[in-house]
Amino acid sequence: MASPQMLKLPEVLAxxxxxxxxFxxxxxxxxxPxxxxxxxxxVRVRRTDLDAWWAKHEESAA
Known part of the structure; x- marks a missing residue:
């Protein structure tokens, strides 16, 4: 099983x-996130955490 993708802060900011x-x-x-x-x-952000954060904010905007 591969480890979760970790994003650097500049990648998240972009x-x-x-x-x-x-931020x-x-x-x-x-x-x-x-x-x-x-x-x-x-600092790093897990891709799964960022995707969950996006999903949460998409639901609250709808």
Missing amino acids: ELGMSRAA YRMRARGLA KLIKLPNHQ
């Missing part, structure tokens, strides 16, 4: 079409 500052403001409000902090202080 997909969302937002700046790093806007972190959204994160501070508890509205951003779940982040995983690595021991080297980098």
Whole structure:
């Protein structure tokens, strides 16, 4: 079984079409996709978490 795809923050920002500052403001409000902090202080987002976040916001917009 393959490990889940992990996206780097710049990849997530490009997909969302937002700046790093806007993303972190959204994160501070508890509205951003779940982040995983690595021991080297980098962050990743699981593809499944980002897809679930998209789906949640599509449902609330409809």
